[in-house]
Amino acid sequence: xxxxxxxxxxxxxxxxxxxxxxxxxxxxxxxxxxxxxxxxxxxxxxxxxxxxxxxxxxxxxxxxxxxxxxxxxxxxxxxxxxxxxxxxxxxxxxxxxxxxxxxxxxxxxxxxxxxxxxxxxxxxxxxxxxxxxxxxxxxxxxxxxxxxxxxxxxxxxxxxxxxxxxxxxxxxxxxxxxxxxxxxxxxxxxxxxxxxxxxxxxxxxxxxxxxxxxxxxxxxxxxxxxxxxxxxxxxxxxxxxxxxxxxxxxxxxxxxxxxxxxxxxxxxxxx
Amino acid sequence: xxxxxxxxxxxxxxxxxxxxxxxxxxxxxxxxxxxxxxxxxxxxxxxxxxxxxxxxxxxxxxxxxxxxxxxxxxxxxxxxxxxxxxxxxxxxxxxxxxxxxxxxxxxxxxxxxxxxxxxxxxxxxxxxxxxxxxxxxxxxxxxxxxxxxxxxxxxxxxxxxxxxxxxxxxxxxxxxxxxxxxxxxxxxxxxxxxxxxxxxxxxxxxxxxxxxxxxxxxxxxxxxxxxxxxxxxxxxxxxxxxxxxxxxxxxxxxxxxxxxxxxxxxxxxxxxxxxxxxxxxxxxxxxxxxxxxxxxxxxxxxxxxxxxxxxxxxxxxxxxxxxxxxxxxxxxxxxxxxxxxxxxxxxxxxxxxxxxxxxxxxx
Amino acid sequence: xxxxxxxxxxxxxxxxxxxxxxxxxxxxxxxxxxxxxxxxxxxxxxxxxxxxxxxxxxxxxxxxxxxxxxxxxxxxxxxxxxxxxxxxxxxxxxxxxxxxxxxxxxxxxxxxxxxxxxxxxxxxxxxxxxxxxxxxxxxxxxxxxxxxxxxxxxxxxxxxxxxxxxxxxxxxxxxxxxxxxxxxxxxxxxxxxxxxxxxxxxxxxxxxxxxxxxxxxxxxxxxxxxxxxxxxxxxxxxxxxxxxxxxxxxxxxxxxxxxxxxxxxxxxxxxxxxxxxxxxxxxxxxxxxxxxxxxxxxxxx
Numbered sequence: 025x026x027x028x029x030x031x032x033x034x035x036x037x038x039x040x041x042x043x044x045x046x047x048x049x050x051x052x053x054x055x056x057x058x059x060x061x062x063x064x065x066x067x068x069x070x071x072x073x074x075x076x077x078x079x080x081x082x083x084x085x086x087x088x089x090x091x092x093x094x095x096x097x098x099x100x101x102x103x104x105x106x107x108x109x110x111x112x113x114x115x116x117x118x119x120x121x122x123x124x125x126x127x128x129x130x131x132x133x134x135x136x137x138x139x140x141x142x143x144x145x146x147x148x149x150x151x152x153x154x155x156x157x158x159x160x161x162x163x164x165x166x167x168x169x170x171x172x173x174x175x176x177x178x179x180x181x182x183x184x185x186x187x188x189x190x191x192x193x194x195x196x197x198x199x200x201x202x203x204x205x206x207x208x209x210x211x212x213x214x215x216x217x218x219x220x221x222x223x224x225x226x227x228x229x230x231x232x233x234x235x236x237x238x239x240x241x242x243x244x245x246x247x248x249x250x251x252x253x254x255x256x257x258x259x260x261x262x263x264x265x266x267x268x269x270x271x272x273x274x275x276x277x278x279x280x281x282x283x284x285x286x287x288x289x290x291x292x293x294x295x
Numbered sequence: 296x297x298x299x300x301x302x303x304x305x306x307x308x309x310x311x312x313x314x315x316x317x318x319x320x321x322x323x324x325x326x327x328x329x330x331x332x333x334x335x336x337x338x339x340x341x342x343x344x345x346x347x348x349x350x351x352x353x354x355x356x357x358x359x360x361x362x363x364x365x366x367x368x369x370x371x372x373x374x375x376x377x378x379x380x381x382x383x384x385x386x387x388x389x390x391x392x393x394x395x396x397x398x399x400x401x402x403x404x405x406x407x408x409x410x411x412x413x414x415x416x417x418x419x420x421x422x423x424x425x426x427x428x429x430x431x432x433x434x435x436x437x438x439x440x441x442x443x444x445x446x447x448x449x450x451x452x453x454x455x456x457x458x459x460x461x462x463x464x465x466x467x468x469x470x471x472x473x474x475x476x477x478x479x480x481x482x483x484x485x486x487x488x489x490x491x492x493x494x495x496x497x498x499x500x501x502x503x504x505x506x507x508x509x510x511x512x513x514x515x516x517x518x519x520x521x522x523x524x525x526x527x528x529x530x531x532x533x534x535x536x537x538x539x540x541x542x543x544x545x546x547x548x549x550x551x552x553x554x555x556x557x558x559x560x561x562x563x564x565x566x567x568x569x570x571x572x573x574x575x576x577x578x579x580x581x582x583x584x585x586x587x588x589x590x591x592x593x594x595x596x597x598x599x600x601x602x603x604x605x606x607x608x609x610x611x612x613x614x615x616x617x618x619x620x621x622x623x624x625x626x627x628x629x630x631x632x633x634x635x636x637x638x639x640x641x642x643x644x645x646x647x648x649x650x651x652x653x654x655x656x657x658x
Numbered sequence: 659x660x661x662x663x664x665x666x667x668x669x670x671x672x673x674x675x676x677x678x679x680x681x682x683x684x685x686x687x688x689x690x691x692x693x694x695x696x697x698x699x700x701x702x703x704x705x706x707x708x709x710x711x712x713x714x715x716x717x718x719x720x721x722x723x724x725x726x727x728x729x730x731x732x733x734x735x736x737x738x739x740x741x742x743x744x745x746x747x748x749x750x751x752x753x754x755x756x757x758x759x760x761x762x763x764x765x766x767x768x769x770x771x772x773x774x775x776x777x778x779x780x781x782x783x784x785x786x787x788x789x790x791x792x793x794x795x796x797x798x799x800x801x802x803x804x805x806x807x808x809x810x811x812x813x814x815x816x817x818x819x820x821x822x823x824x825x826x827x828x829x830x831x832x833x834x835x836x837x838x839x840x841x842x843x844x845x846x847x848x849x850x851x852x853x854x855x856x857x858x859x860x861x862x863x864x865x866x867x868x869x870x871x872x873x874x875x876x877x878x879x880x881x882x883x884x885x886x887x888x889x890x891x892x893x894x895x896x897x898x899x900x901x902x903x904x905x906x907x908x909x910x911x912x913x914x915x916x917x918x919x920x921x922x923x924x925x926x927x928x929x930x931x932x933x934x935x936x937x938x939x940x941x942x943x944x945x946x947x948x949x950x951x952x953x954x955x956x957x958x959x
Contacts, residue, residue: 037758041751042772048833049775051797052787063795066811067803110688117685129686136697138886140894140938143911143931146918147703148696170696177689193347194380194438198394198445199368202681208393212384231780233897234911238918247782247897254786255900256920261795264901268786275778283771287848290777290841 049272056080056269060262083266092249095161099236099245100229102165104222107176110169112218115180116206120189137174144170145235152239159241167239168229175228176221179289183217184210223282224289227275246271296480297358297371297448298323299344305352306339313339315505316353326475326482328496330489332528336505337485338453344483345451346370358448368397370449373442377454379434381426387413387437388422394445412444415474432463439471443478450482456491468494489529493517501525520646523653526573532610535579537618538650539572550645553616555595558642563656570656571648578644579622581611582637583630594637602632613638704935707928720925724933727926729916733908740824740899740909741892744831748888749881751832752839757869760847770844776837784834785901789815792826792902817906826902834898835891839884846880847873882949889945890938910934 055063058072060079083089118126145167149158157163187210195205236248244252250267253259259267282289299321306314314336321327329337342348344355346367355363362370373394382390391409400408413419416436426434435455442450455471456464472495475482486492492499493513501509501516501524509521520526526534539552541562550559552572584591600619601612608623613636622638630636647656711717724730755773759766776784791797792814799811814822854876858868874881896911905916914930917923 034758034761034763037754038763038769041755041758042769044833045772045775048787048791052790055790055797066795068800070797070800070804110692113685114689117682121679121682123679123682126682129690132693136693138890138942139697140890140934141697142894143914143934144697144700144704146914146924146927146931147700147707149918150707150924151700151703166696170693173689173692188378188380190376190378190380191382193367194374194376194382194441195393196347196367197345197372197374197451198441199397201366201368204397209382209384213382227778231778231783233780233782234894234915237915247780250786251782251897251900252919254782255897255904255915261789261793264786264793265790268783268790272779272783272787275780275783276775279775279778280771283767283774286770286774286777287841287845290774290838 049276052265052269052272055265063262063265079262079266080270083263083270086263088244088249089246089267092244092246095243096230096246099161099165099168100226102162103168103172103229104225106165106169107172107225108180108218108221111173111176111221112180114177115182116184116210118177118181119184133174133177137178141171142167142232142234145238148235149238158239159243161243161245163239164236164245165229167235168225168232171232171235172225172228175224179221179224180214180218182288183214183221186217187213220282220285220289223278227278230271230274296323298325299358299449299481299483300356301340301344301353302356303353304340304343304350304355306336306343306348307351312505314343314350317505317507318353319500319507319510321481321483323481324479326484326495326497328492328499329483329485329502330487330492330496330499330529331502332487335502337487337502339505340502341451341453341483341485344449345372345374371447372449372451373445373447374451375435375438375442375453375455377457379431379438379455379458381429381434381437381441383426385425386422387418387424387426387429390426390437391422391441391444393441398445408444409440412440415443415477416440416470431459432467435459435467436470439474443474443480447480450478450480452482452484454486455484457486457488471495489531493529501528518644519655520573521655523571523573523648526646526648530575532576532621534573534575534646535618535620535622536648537572537615537620539570539647541568541570550647553595555593557595557640557645558593559640559645560642561645561647563647569650571650571653572640573646573648573655574640574644576610576621576623578641579620580639580641581622581624581628581630582639583634584637591637591639594639597636597638599630599632599634599636602630611636701935704928704931707925708932720929724926724929727913729905729908729913733910733913736899736907737893737895737910740827740831740895741889743824743828744835744892745885745888747828747832748836748839749884751836752843752884755836755840756843756847757873759844773840774837776834777841779834780897781831781834781895782897782901784830785898788826788830788833788898789901792822815902820907823903823907827899827907830898830902831892831895835888838891839888842880842884842887843877846877849880850876878949882945885949886942886945889941893934893938893941910937 054070054072056079057075057077058068058079059076060082062068062072063079118130148167152158152163157166191209191213192205195209196202200208231247233247233251236245237251240248250259250271253267254264279286299319301317301319303316303318304314305312305316317340329340331337339348343350346362346365350363353363354361357370357372382393385393388409391412392405395405395408409422410419413422416439418433418436418440421429421433421437426437429437439455456467459467468491475495484495496513498510498512499516500507503524509516509525511519516525517529520529520534523536527536537552539550539557541548542551548562550557550562550570550572582591582594590596595615597613597615597620599611600614603610604626607626609626609628609630611622611624611630613620613622615638620638624630648654649656708720709716709718711719759770779787789796794811794813794815798814799808802808803811813819815826850873854872855868858872863871894911896909896915899907899909899912900915905912910930911934914927914934917930918927
């Protein structure tokens with residue numbers, strides 16, 4: 025595997041593919057820091073001179089952007105709480121017990137994961153109007169929870185499988201009830217894994233466009249706001265570029281922070 | 296401290312009977328070893344005793360209290376797990392103090408008792424560390440300390456030494472013995488290692504298929520196995536078994552094997568003619584007869600198949616008729632593969648078994 | 659029958675009635691209830707909305723309206739066409755990346771991280787990123803101008819240049835969603851025991867033959883998962899397309915969005931939803947059948 029030809033080929037491929045992934049991100053970052061007048065000028069240079077935060081500022085100060093940013097964060101927070109609170113007990117049950125119907129449940133979860141669930145936002149919109157959930161952040165969070173729940177169950181199952189039941193049993197022989205053993209031993213050890221489930225859920229909720237767009241009118245999340253501005257109102261390019269860059273920043277940071285767990289989170293639990 | 300009374304304890308996993316109505320009385324301060332191969336139900340029985348498994352029948356009585364329906368924490372037990380189950384997110388001190396804190400013992404008392412326990416297991420200098428910073432042997436000590444600072448009425452140990460390497464296992468075995476002499480708590484110890492059982496147990500309960508096949512002091516379990524299974528499970532190399540017949544001549548009954556009449560006084564007066572002869576390797580004397588000499592009376596001819604020097608002794612594998620036996624000889628016993636030797640069984644050590652059931656025949 | 663079983667039959671059974679352990683069911687209950695309300699119920703509701711007339715009778719009028727809609731035929735064609743172009747490209751590129759990572763060259767964790775970045779980027783975000791390249795005042799025109807190839811910017815993304823529209827959408831989707839295929843394949847590669855490769859080495863297999871006869875067959879479960887997930891996501895594709903092409907290139911999920919968001923026509927939007935669900939499930943079953951792991955091949959390992 026170490027003949028010079030192979031090594032050169034490998035290097036070329038790695039460089040090309042890395043450039044393919046990074047280049048567009050660099051371009052939109054450059055565009056976001058070019059002044060608005062320059063963006064519309066022709067011709068202009070590739071690298072902005074000078075670098076300016078004006079376009080970003082324009083986007084952030086555009087109507088509803090800050091409010092929808094806050095909305096997005098609130099929806100993500102609600103989704104995380106709901107998905108972990110609802111999913112973790114199921115994950116715990118799958119990791120600890122043998123019981124009738126376990127395989128049926130597992131298959132159900134698998135089916136849910138492989139279902140185009142965002143589409144369900146259309147019929148849900150009708151129900152949500154009746155349930156007073158239409159155009160509310162909670163409504164969006166509930167749909168995002170539906171999307172995230174199967175993954176939360178699968179991730180927490182593997183997290184609790186990694187916490188030996190003997191530890192809880194040991195705690196029980198030392199005077200804990202079952203619930204105390206969970207709270208004092210299993211829970212603290214599982215916490216980093218639960219954090220991973222939370223991060224996965226955040227990325228899912230932060231990026232979800234379709235359901236958020238369908239289910240909101242005034243209380244838009246950030247993707248829903250930008251989607252509508254672009255899709256129905258034809259937003260100008262400075263708004264598009266700055267908005268695009270703004271929306272990918274948290275994702276870039278998160279992917280960087282959890283880079284060691286990418287394979288486990290996306291590669292294993294997504295299937 | 297307390298005695299333990301198990302009354303017809305039964306545990307099923309689905310349709311599989313893991314513990315089949317076992318009754319067992321363990322005396323106060325006794326060190327009881329549950330010994331058996333994997334899957335024999337010994338660990339399940341221990342877990343029923345601890346309350347980690349709900350029994351499907353029978354009673355568990357500790358110190359006169361029926362604890363059958365009590366959760367593990369309300370039984371007055373301390374348990375040491377095979378994997379140690381030391382809490383990785385707590386320091387050694389917090390691990391040992393965990394049970395005491397659950398009992399809401401005052402912090403001064405906790406300090407004192409953790410210190411005591413740590414001293415007993417010689418881990419005082421490790422109290423501030425986390426389990427990840429400890430060796431296997433040290434974690435083992437933490438697990439034992441955590442159990443005994445609770446001053447449990449009963450101490451339960453599930454294969455506590457099986458995850459240690461050979462040398463450490465030997466050392467910890469001695470430590471556990473010392474500890475038992477100092478603390479004297481009623482102990483139930485599960486193992487599949489017969490050497491551990493023989494060296495630690497006041498009594499040994501040998502288990503197979505969910506039942507106790509023999510319950511006795513170590514010497515008697517070793518010398519007088521109740522069944523062929525016990526004889527072949529205990530001892531390394533295990534007991535030899537070969538076919539024998541009882542023949543009557545002149546009104547007297549005598550034991551024969553491979554056509555040789557054996558010197559043996561315990562022939563039962565009645566009963567079947569075909570028997571199984573059990574004899575331990577070290578109770579067989581091996582002789583090489585001088586060229587001129589004839590066949591020694593009462594000696595069984597055998598062919599040497601394998602010669603293995605094993606340190607203090609030589610281990611021979613010999614062929615007697617259809618049976619293969621293991622025998623030990625002194626190191627200086629000169630013998631080669633393929634040679635013919637004569638075996639002489641120590642008559643007081645012969646154990647007769649029923650060839651069908653494998654049960655020992657009372658002599 | 660074992661000795662223990664014989665003994666059991668002889669003894670009186672002092673069996674206590676063991677209560678069922680309800681705890682696991684209690685723990686599953688929240689998930690089951692939640693998915694029943696927010697997953698199963700809307701799924702049924704989609705059928706009700708798309709098949710029931712205001713009078714309560716079963717009707718095909720919404721489906722007929724959907725079929726007659728000017729955008730429908732194009733949307734159906736585009737959804738299939740884009741899926742058929744994008745997914746093979748993604749699988750090949752993902753496989754190349756996964757195999758590169760699997761060589762464990764120095765710095766491969768960084769390469770994995772770089773290639774995984776798009777995992778955290780939405781279809782909307784990706785569409786906006788790439789529009790900065792393809793749009794009239796975008797970087798493609800700037801580069802061409804700097805190279806002296808053009809004087810005036812070209813409007814690539816217009817209905818007069820369908821090939822450019824398709825190309826931009828394909829590039830964006832391949833850029834964004836190759837990552838998920840790649841990560842699943844890398845995880846799948848890690849599950850293959852090293853012995854297989856060592857055995858292949860012993861027999862002197864060439865790299866190509868190792869790939870063809872060892873890696874790919876063993877990677878089949880991972881490929882199957884990746885294909886199913888990608889195809890389902892591809893039928894949900896809409897933001898990228900709308901950013902790049904508006905409604906010039908209609909797609910199924912986009913039409914559901916326009917029917918609901920623009921025209922407020924819930925019934926026709928639901929008909930689109932039912933269509934997307936049905937297509938996704940059909941294709942999933944097709945993949946499962948196509949890539950079923952044959953028993954004898956598994957046993958041969």
